[in-house]
Amino acid sequence: MELTASEKKVLNGISFNTEEIESGNLRESDTALLNEMRAVENYLTEKYPSFSFEITGCEPKSGTTRTYSEWYFKSAEIDRESAFIAMSEESGDYFTIKDAFFGQLIRAPIKNYLEELLNKATLPVINIEVSFWEYLGEEYGEELSPEKVLTGEIDAGNDFKIFLDDSKLTDKDYRAIMEKIKTCLQSNNISGEVYLVILSSADGDPARDRVFSDSILL
């Protein structure tokens, strides 16, 4: 069997059968892993045709309590230190695969929209970070709608971190500010979870200069 250098590297990281992997004469268990790896790579390429991917590692389910394997991957188009993760679960003859890469496509428009809303509500926003708890499957590709995700029509597990500048807050009642944010976002049909962090100043360190932080469930 022909294996690429990166396939060999990944398999060598999760299998003891070094010689067989090098020669391409794979054992049954390694063939199964290779098929799964290729299925994940195909899934990513088909789901996100504008991007190219490389599987860089795997934490197989074998020996864990998980029913799925975690495949670590990176994209040539995204400059990021940390890998992305896709989960694959065997379902008979095929694999059910979900990934967290979709966040890259909708993060910026969602962030911009939230900034706009909160600025209109006269909140001194320093920064907003958008992330998602859930992994989404093949049905949500590059056409994924940020609006549908924001409103929860597509449940991506929205998580927004909002950093505010305390020096520009006239009202120091942080509970009231939490309520204001909640009302503002809910009135725009936004669903998810907000983590509010208030920093002493706009150029404050997000950890050292924190004066308040708490969660808001929308």
Next chain:
Amino acid sequence: MNSCLSIEEIVLINCLLYCENLGGPRGTFLSISQESRTIGDFVDGVLHYATKIENDKEYSTGVTGAEYKQLMWAIRPLEHLKNIIIMQVHYESEGAGGGRSALLFDPSANEAIVAFKGTQSDAEWIDNVSGLYQVPTAFQDNALNWFKSLDLDGYDTITVTGHSKGGNKAKFITIMDDRVDNCFSFDGQGFSDEFIRKYSPLIVKNQSKILNISAESDFVNILLNDVGKKQFYLGTNYGRLGFAENHCPNAIAFYDDIGEMTIHEAPGQDKKMSALDKMLNSFIRSIRMSTKEKVANMLGSVIVNASSGDTDKLVYSFSDSTNSDSAAKLIAYTLRYKVEKPKMVDSIREILQQNGFSTNMLGAIDFVTNYDLLMELIGKKPEAVISILKMRHTSDNLIQFLRKHMELFDLLVSVSRKMRRINPLKYNGDDLKAEDATIIINSQFMISRRTLSFLVFGAIVITVTCIFILWLR
């Protein structure tokens, strides 16, 4: 060591690293979405969805939902720990076996805490054993590269920690990067002789920053040579997973009536573990470097299959063509070792009993294996042996097992032959100390004996070459 973290807090942080999907995706501690939250936020979030956590379900190897809830409740009153902020979560993008880690920040002490999760899959053992023949391993290098990429300026104290393979990564970083102030390695394995020799000056310089925290019966910390101080703790030994549970991160956590977590120092390492440690060290030293990779893969394969409880796979890992020679070496070495150090048999018996295996056969095995010629004879006459066993009314299960695994008889022949060539007392089983591999000049300048021998060899070659050239002229 100047960390403001208590050992209990270190243990709790390492337990948190393994939290995965407790009541949903918000119950994964090492998720990028946790960044900027505090440990308290995470714990409150998990407890908010506590009804979704199934008590009897194992959420990570050996740790059930009920045990995780117990852990969360124990953290709830700990303000110092709860205020620690999750600054960055990292998913390894280069290491082929994955890996997750985090940068935490203790605002009360301006302390950075870099924590590495040990992977839980069988693949963990591939890297665990690769430390036998690779210096350093790819996983160690990747961990160090990520650590170096972090902006750690402005912190008063830098602490690294991790459990299992994560503990080994933490020690590696401490040895290689002088900026680290404290290292708490929890059940982390050690380093090979080659590693100790290669990096002995760095180890001598930084080992005082390392504290190894281990359950008294943990079986991962015994691998290879320890670096740093060691403190053993009593294990809770719930017994659900048997022996394997000694390596779970919550194995040393005890809870009182009001849910407060405590740990208790043990007088020392479990004697059977220290005996096993010495035997493994001496066995590894008996293997030539050129065959260490094969032996390492066999060891890893045996451990993985033993812990899976699948006997057929275990037998296969001993007898298949790739492993059989290495497996025969290990078995032969163990058998010869037990002749010299008979207490090993007691240790193995105790470990097997703890795992729920029957040890009735051990007496017979102990007798037969004292005589390599007898073993070879048995190995060469499988059908005769099976007939004798049948006449002796041996259980059908055992007969069926032997018929199914006739390849074990070939292994027996190979083992008996190797036994004749092995002298287990030739190799010391004690951990190699960096001080013993280092030469200190003028109480300031340190050089490893390995480097010195290269330099001396190089000098001799150059001198001889010069003399030869001069002579030619």
